[in-house]
Amino acid sequence: xxxxxxxxxxxxxxxxxxxxxxxxxxxxxxxxxxxxxxxxxxxxxxxxxxxxxxxxxxxxxxxxxxxxxxxxxxxxxxxxxxxxxxxxxxxxxxxxxxxxxxxxxxxxxxxxxxxxxxxxxxxxxxxxxxxxxxxxxxxxxxxxxxxxxxxxxxxxxxxxxxxxxxxxxxxxxxxxxxxxxxxxxxxxxxxxxxxxxxxxxxxxxxxxxxxxxxxxxxxxxxxxxxxxxxxxxxxxxxxxxxxxxxxxxxxxxxxxxxxxxxxxxxxxxxxxxxxxxxxxxxxxxxxxxxxxxxxxxxxxxxxxxxxxxxxxxxxxxxxxxxxxxxxxxxxxxxxxxxxxxxxxxxxxxxxxxxxxxxxxxxxxxxxxxxxxxxxxxxxxxxxxxxxxxxxxxxxxxxxxxxxxxxxxxxxxxxxxxxxxxxxxxxxxxxxxxxxxxxxxxxxxxxxxxxxxxxxxxxxxxxxxxxxxxxxxxxxxxx
Amino acid sequence: xxxxxxxxxxxxxxxxxxxxxxxxxxxxxxxxxxxxxxxxxxxxxxxxxxxxxxxxxxxxxxxxxxxxxxxxxxxxxxxxxxxxxxxxxxxxxxxxxxxxxxxxxxxxxxxxxxxxxxxxxxxxxxxxxxxxxxxxxxxxxxxxxxxxxxxxxxxxxxxxxxxxxxxxxxxxxxxxxxxxxxxxxxxxxxxxxxxxxxxxxxxxxxxxxxxxxxxxxxxxxxxxxxxxxxxxxxxxxxxxxxxxxxxxxxxxxxxxxxxxxxxxxxxxxxxxxxxxxxxxxxxxxxxxxxxxxxxxxxxxxxxxxxxxxxxxxxxxxxxxxxxxxxxxxxxxxxxxxxxxxxxxxxxxxxxxxxxxxxxxxxxxxxxxxxxxxxxxxxxxxxxxxxxxxxxxxxxxxxxxxxxxxxxxxxxxxxxxxxxxxxxxxxxxxxxxxxxxxxxxxxxxxxxxxxxxxxxxxxxxxxxxxxxxxxxxxxxxxx
Numbered sequence: 018x019x020x021x022x023x024x025x026x027x028x029x030x031x032x033x034x035x036x037x038x039x040x041x042x043x044x045x046x047x048x049x050x051x052x053x054x055x056x057x058x059x060x061x062x063x064x065x066x067x068x069x070x071x072x073x074x075x076x077x078x079x080x081x082x083x084x085x086x087x088x089x090x091x092x093x094x095x096x097x098x099x100x101x102x103x104x105x106x107x108x109x110x111x112x113x114x115x116x117x118x119x120x121x122x123x124x125x126x127x128x129x130x131x132x133x134x135x136x137x138x139x140x141x142x143x144x145x146x147x148x149x150x151x152x153x154x155x156x157x158x159x160x161x162x163x164x165x166x167x168x169x170x171x172x173x174x175x176x177x178x179x180x181x182x183x184x185x186x187x188x189x190x191x192x193x194x195x196x197x198x199x200x201x202x203x204x205x206x207x208x209x210x211x212x213x214x215x216x217x218x219x220x221x222x223x224x225x226x227x228x229x230x231x232x233x234x235x236x237x238x239x240x241x242x243x244x245x246x247x248x249x250x251x252x253x254x255x256x257x258x259x260x261x262x263x264x265x266x267x268x269x270x271x272x273x274x275x276x277x278x279x280x281x282x283x284x285x286x287x288x289x290x291x292x293x294x295x296x297x298x299x300x301x302x303x304x305x306x307x308x309x310x311x312x313x314x315x316x317x318x319x320x321x322x323x324x325x326x327x328x329x330x331x332x333x334x335x336x337x338x339x340x341x342x343x344x345x346x347x348x349x350x351x352x353x354x355x356x357x358x359x360x361x362x363x364x365x366x367x368x369x370x371x372x373x374x375x376x377x378x379x380x381x382x383x384x385x386x387x388x389x390x391x392x393x394x395x396x397x398x399x400x401x402x403x404x405x406x407x408x409x410x411x412x413x414x415x416x417x418x419x420x421x422x423x424x425x426x427x428x429x430x431x432x433x434x435x436x437x438x439x440x441x442x443x444x445x446x447x448x449x450x451x452x453x454x455x456x457x458x459x460x461x462x463x464x465x466x467x468x469x470x471x472x473x474x475x476x477x478x479x480x481x482x483x484x485x486x487x488x489x490x491x492x493x494x495x
Numbered sequence: 496x497x498x499x500x501x502x503x504x505x506x507x508x509x510x511x512x513x514x515x516x517x518x519x520x521x522x523x524x525x526x527x528x529x530x531x532x533x534x535x536x537x538x539x540x541x542x543x544x545x546x547x548x549x550x551x552x553x554x555x556x557x558x559x560x561x562x563x564x565x566x567x568x569x570x571x572x573x574x575x576x577x578x579x580x581x582x583x584x585x586x587x588x589x590x591x592x593x594x595x596x597x598x599x600x601x602x603x604x605x606x607x608x609x610x611x612x613x614x615x616x617x618x619x620x621x622x623x624x625x626x627x628x629x630x631x632x633x634x635x636x637x638x639x640x641x642x643x644x645x646x647x648x649x650x651x652x653x654x655x656x657x658x659x660x661x662x663x664x665x666x667x668x669x670x671x672x673x674x675x676x677x678x679x680x681x682x683x684x685x686x687x688x689x690x691x692x693x694x695x696x697x698x699x700x701x702x703x704x705x706x707x708x709x710x711x712x713x714x715x716x717x718x719x720x721x722x723x724x725x726x727x728x729x730x731x732x733x734x735x736x737x738x739x740x741x742x743x744x745x746x747x748x749x750x751x752x753x754x755x756x757x758x759x760x761x762x763x764x765x766x767x768x769x770x771x772x773x774x775x776x777x778x779x780x781x782x783x784x785x786x787x788x789x790x791x792x793x794x795x796x797x798x799x800x801x802x803x804x805x806x807x808x809x810x811x812x813x814x815x816x817x818x819x820x821x822x823x824x825x826x827x828x829x830x831x832x833x834x835x836x837x838x839x840x841x842x843x844x845x846x847x848x849x850x851x852x853x854x855x856x857x858x859x860x861x862x863x864x865x866x867x868x869x870x871x872x873x874x875x876x877x878x879x880x881x882x883x884x885x886x887x888x889x890x891x892x893x894x895x896x897x898x899x900x901x902x903x904x905x906x907x908x909x910x911x912x913x914x915x916x917x918x919x920x921x922x923x924x925x926x927x928x929x930x931x932x933x934x935x936x937x938x939x940x941x942x943x944x945x946x947x948x949x950x951x952x953x954x955x956x957x958x959x960x961x962x963x964x965x966x967x968x969x970x971x972x973x
Contacts, residue, residue, distance in 0.1 A: 053575050053617050054568040054605065062563035062633070069564065085540035086547065090532040091569075091607070091638055091654050092591075097531050110597055113570075115607065117592040118653075119642035127532065129569070129593065129607070139531050155540070160569055160637075164597035175596075176569050 028358075030297050035241045042291050043170045046300040046359045056168040056175035060284075063359065064171075066308035067287055068178060072158060074210050074306070075180060075282060078202050084154040084182060089136040091159075092127035097135045101260040104134060107227020111163045113175075129162040134228065134253075134279060137183040138261035145185060145275060148267050152195070153185040171288035172245075172495050179283035185263065185275040189254065192276035196252040199280040200233045203248035210305035211286065212410035213237045213293050214418050215247055216441070216490050218466030223450050226279075230254040236465040236490060238418045239292035242439025244465050244492035247289055250280035288495075293414050300360030301382055303410050304403040311399060312356045313342040316349050316368030327367050330377070333396055338403070357382060362406050363399060365390075383409055426475045431491065432460045441465070441492050445485030447478035455480045462491040506836075508775050513719045520769050521648045524778040524837050534646040534653035538762075541837065542649075544786035545765055546656060550636060552688050552784070553658065553760060556680050562632040562660060567614040569637075570605035575613045579738040582612060585705020589641045591653075607640040612706065612731075612757060615661040616739035623663060623753060626745050630673070631663040649766035650723075650973050657761035663741065663753040667732065670754035674730040677758040678711045681726035688783035689764065690888035691715045691771050692896050693725055694919070694968050696944030701928050704757075708732040714943040714968060716896045717770035720917025722943050722970035725767055728758035766973075771892050778838030779860055781888050782881040789877060790834045791820040794827050794846030805845050808855070811874055816881070835860060840884050841877060843868075861887055904953045909969065910938045919943070919970050923963030925956035933958045940969040 028041035043049050048064030060068065076086075092115055099105045112128035130136070141153060162176045171177075182199060186192040200217060207213045215235035225232035229251040237247045258264070258274035267273050294301040304310050311334055315327040327342055334340040343352050349366070356364055366378040376389045379398070383406050390398050421440030425431040431442050442462060446452060453464050456479065467487045478485045506519035521527050526542030538546065554564070570593055577583045590606035608614070615633065623631060640654045649655075660677060664670040678695060685691045693713035703710035707729040715725045736742070736752035745751050772779040782788050789812055793805040805820055812818040821830050827844070834842055844856040854867045857876070861884050868876050899918030903909040909920050920940060924930060931942050934957065945965045956963045 050618065050621065052568050052614070053572055054570050054614075057568035057570070059568070059614075059618050060566035062565055065564050065566050068566075086543050087540055088538035088543050088546075088638075088656065090530050090535035090537070091640065092532050092535070094531055112597065113593045113605075114595040115591045116594045119589050119591075119644075121642075127591075136530070136532075136537075140528065140537050143528065160566075162569065164599075166597075178566065 028297070028299060031240070031295070038295075038297075039288075039291060040170065042295055042299055042358075048287065048291075048300075049170045054175075056165060058170050058174055060178070063308060064287060067290070067302070067306055068284055070306040070308065071210075071282075071286065072180070075202075075206055076158075078206060079156050079180075079182065082154075082198065082202065084156045084184075087155050087157055088159070089130075089133050089140065089157060091130055093130055093133075093135055095126050095128065097139060098128055100135060100138075101228050101257055104228035104257075108132065108163075111165070113162045113164055130159070131161055131163045132279075132281075133157060133159075133161075133181055134183065134257060135261075137279075138257050138263060138277075141185050141263045141275070142261050145263055145265050147265055148187055151185060151187045151265060151275065152191060154182075154195075155184065156180055156182045169288075171291075172285050177284050179281050182278070182280040184278045185258075186277070187265070187267065187273070187275065189276050192252055192254070192278050196231070196233060196250045196278045196280070199278070200235065200248070200250040203250070203280070203282060204235050206282075207235060207237065207247055207286075208411065210303065211290055211293075212303040212305070212407055212414060213247070213289060214411065214415045216466065216468050218468035218490065220249075220466050221446075221450075221453060221464045221489070223453055224464060226251045228253060228256060230256065234466050236492075237289055237293060238421055238441060238492070239289070239495070240295070240417060241292065242421050242492075244441065244490075244494040245285070245289050245292070246465070246494065247286060248280070248282045251278060253277040253279065294410055295360070298354070299358035301410070302360035302362060304362045304407050307360070307362055308339060309341045309356075309359070309361045310338050310403055311340040311363045311365060312352075312361045313340065313365045313367065314349055314352050314356075315342070315344065316366055316371075318344060320369045322372060323367065323369060326372050330365065330367065330392070330395060334399060338399060363402060381406060383413075424472075424474045425479060428456065428459045428480060431456070431462065431479060435460050435462055435493060439493060441490050443472060443474055443488055444479035444491055445474050445477060446487050446489045447481055447483045448486040449478075449481070452478055452480035456491060460491070461493045463494055465490040465492050465494065506775070506777060509718070509773070516773075516775075517766075517769060518648065520773055520777050520836075526765065526769075526778075527648045532653075534643060536648050536652055538656070541786060542765060545768070545780070545784055546762055548784040548786065549688075549760075549764065550658070553680075553684055554636075556684060557634050557658075557660065560676065560680065562634045562662075565633050565635055566637070567608075567611050567618065567635060569608055571608055571611075571613055573604050573606065575617060576606055578613060578616075579706050579735055582706035582735075586610065586641075589643070591640045591642055608637075609639055609641045610757075610759075611635060611637075611639075611659055612661065612735060613739075615757075616735050616741060616755075619663050619741045619753070620739050623741055623743050625743055626665055629663060629665045629743060629753065630669060632660075632673075633662065634658055634660040647766075649769075650763050655762050657759050660756070660758040662756045663736075664755070665743070665745065665751070665753065667754050670730055670732070670756050674709070674711060674728045674756045674758070677756070678713065678726070678728040681728070681758070681760060682713050684760075685713060685715065685725055685764075686889065688781065689768055689771075690781040690783070690885055690892060691725070691767060692889065692893045694944065694946050696946035696968065698727075698944055699924075699928075699931060699942045699967070701931055702942060704729045706731060706734060708734065712944050714970075715767055715771060716899055716919060716970070717767070717973070718773070718895060719770065720899050720970075722919065722968075722972040723763070723767050723770070724943070724972065725764060726758070726760045729756060731755040731757065772888055773838070776832070777836035779888070780838035780840060782840045782885050785838065785840055786817060787819045787834075787837070787839045788816050788881055789818040789841045789843060790830075790839045791818065791843045791845065792827055792830050792834075793820070793822065794844055794849075796822065798847045800850060801845065801847060804850050808843065808845065808870070808873060812877060816877060841880060859884060861891075902950075902952045903957060906934065906937045906958060909934070909940065909957060913938050913940055913971060917971060919968050921950060921952055921966055922957035922969055923952050923955060924965050924967045925959055925961045926964040927956075927959070930956055930958035934969060938969070939971045941972055943968040943970050943972065
């Protein structure tokens with residue numbers, strides 16, 4: 018026990034210093050390490066394995082809904098980046114520039130992609146000619162670079178991994194339908210696989226993507242009450258199409274501009290999982306994206322029969338569960354706290370006494386609950402419990418979000434709420450950017466989105482008192 | 496028929512102009528497109544899907560053999576690249592340099608990774624302390640940039656996709672065993688999945704990787720008789736470990752340097768598949784990495800029952816085969832040549848007359864053979880034929896390689912062979928770099944590798960006539 022306590026003591030309590038707790042979990046759960054490149058991290062095997070499971074889950078959903086993967090160049094010529102005015106203004110200040118290739122100084126500098134709209138548009142202009150070529154439903158898995166000033170593992174790094182979907186459609190309606198369809202896929206994925214409830218809505222104009230007509234987002238709430246933008250989906254209308262001259266001949270032989278969308282999900286959601294589910298013993302992973310769903314720890318492994326029996330259980334479970342057995346010579350207590358730190362959903366302990374009784378001890382990471390399981394029912398019990406854990410984690414996150422969602426009718430009320438108990442604050446808004454600025458200045462909260470599910474909190478804007486147009490979710494955000 | 500002829504005529508005959516034939520296949524089979532970035536391509540959905548299947552096959556083999564995936568930063572600080580002398584000399588001339596991030600001019604320039612040894616080494620120096628930490632068996636899937644002067648889709652591009660394995664071991668023997676183990680995995684993958692036979696051996700010193708003690712390769716032969724380096728595996732000894740100070744405490748409490756390896760496989764092998772298997776109708780994909788293994792083409796699709804029956808077959812096959820049905824309004828003849836161009840291994844044609852007889856027509860892409868198949872036996876027949884096609888393609892490639900492997904005892908003989916009939920030439924070598932240079936100057940051939948399976952062609956070096964040390968495979972290469 019002393020060993021276990023020792024290891025747990027290595028991480029900061031989340032109540033004492035949430036930011037330090039977060040960094041401790043990232044390091045101690047072996048998710049990431051710092052690198053020699055300022056603002057960039059090393060994705061360690063355990064962290065990358067979580068990302069691989071996210072990729073697998075999302076990629077299957079993208080393919081199922083008719084999307085195809087492509088790969089575009091890493092570099093964008095400056096002239097290409099500059100073709101869409103809003104887009105270049107939004108991104109140029111934060112890109113990395115390549116100015117030399119081999120021994121030659123480049124005549125035109127290239128930026129490392131901060132996002133790939135311009136490359137996709139240029140490709141579409143070559144590709145799309147007729148209504149028969151539409152829709153084009155592409156996606157790309159890659160890394161992007163944005164020269165952030167302050168960085169934090171997963172949440173904000175100069176290089177991060179993501180997918181960027183880029184589609185082209187014949188009509189405005191189809192592009193809008195795609196934008197919302199992909200937002201819904203992100204929501205379903207977050208809820209069902211990451212056990213993270215989200216608020217779905219439209220971003221205000223000041224928060225939308227550079228070059229978009231409309232940006233939609235899903236927003237989640239971390240356990241410290243701050244919000245995290247969890248995925249975005251953009252409707253570009255025909256703005257990029259006009260800048261890049263992407264036209265097609267419709268069925269009546271008329272030239273028309275395409276309507277486009279893009280949508281993205283990034284490795285920052287590894288940070289989201291940490292901050293929604295984690296506790297003072299470390300990470301808690303939802304079974305849906307847990308690289309190890311069940312860890313088997315043999316007790317008194319030197320005693321005859323223990324390792325054989327443990328291996329038998331591992332093989333049985335391995336048929337449809339991600340299971341691992343730890344046979345290293347570390348003490349069981351050390352292993353218990355190690356896999357708690359790593360957030361493995363279920364731990365099985367098996368020693369000589371358990372084998373005598375044809376049972377093993379099962380410990381749930383989400384509740385800490387400990388129970389003896391008859392080995393004849395092990396497989397069905399583990400399957401049932403993995404589902405229960407997934408559901409329980411979602412319910413817990415939902416309850417937390419609900420308990421931390423407030424409403425306010427004035428800036429004073431909003432300030433008071435956010436200064437005592439951070440969370441989402443629902444409040445009315447007139448639609449003006451100056452009121453958004455005022456809210457931010459007075460409360461530190463930004464508009465997260467204008468949720469699809471509107472409520473009537475009051476008649477007037479929380480900031481200016483004029484007639485309100487929308488109910489908005491506000492929060493201090495990562 | 497006229498349509499079909501028309502489409503086929505769009506590609507150059509390989510006998511007339513092999514290079515143009517290659518480019519035509521890349522474009523017409525929708526594998527890749529040119530981009531706005533000099534020397535970089537767009538991986539189109541079909542080409543990227545082939546790469547995804549290669550990734551899946553290799554990744555499963557890497558994980559099965561105990562390797563874990565990680566992700567390192569895209570950029571390398573100049574000072575880090577310079578730590579290993581041979582390495583920086585080999586790569587510095589061909590890297591792209593990032594000199595500006597956002598609005599700040601960087602105080603130290605970063606290169607875009609041409610390969611990631613230096614980043615892995617720096618991480619290992621933090622990670623590895625004790626013999627308990629070894630071996631470290633990591634792999635990374637990413638893109639790399641090398642500022643090539645002349646480029647060609649897949650074969651040589653300024654940015655390409657690859658995997659790079661990086662491992663650290665306690666002893667020299669373990670590192671050597673890993674180097675060969677990974678070379679064997681590449682060989683098995685090329686032979687069994689890509690249907691490409693390879694020559695396995697060690698590279699000469701002049702051809703080895705910058706910073707390696709020894710480089711091993713597998714080499715394959717294209718249908719025009721030129722060789723393609725298909726994968727490499729390097730033993731670094733403790734050279735990088737000394738440059739980066741990667742030490743561990745062994746069981747006797749002694750500080751020791753680790754021994755390292757790296758190994759890589761790239762998207763150039765998409766080019767290899769094109770050039771080993773393709774013909775004048777286009778690409779021929781081995782079933783192992785074919786995104787569509789079976790294409791179903793309904794004939795007279797407007798007639799009652801045809802589409803329903805075709806969909807029934809599609810569903811039946813989809814259980815364990817990558818199958819697609821083409822229901823577009825293009826003519827059957829057009830579709831036939833389109834999927835021939837794309838190299839789909841099996842085509843099924845199903846029309847009203849076939850349905851009456853409870854059969855369909857099956858056409859093999861590799862042999863062009865056409866046969867009527869009883870629908871009750873469709874599934875088993877398709878499975879059997881996919882295996883047969885895979886085997887047949889490998890056998891055909893083996894026969895070709897054998898028929899194009901020659902031996903020579905003098906430079907004149909070697910020249911004569913290569914000027915009439917390109918291929919591998921087996922010839923003896925004394926081991927000196929000057930003789931390699933002479934062979935290249937006189938015949939255009941480079942040493943591909945010193946094969947593990949040595950033969951005795953003669954007693955003396957093909958170039959200088961002094962005592963020979965090794966039998967070498969020589970060829971003109973891509």
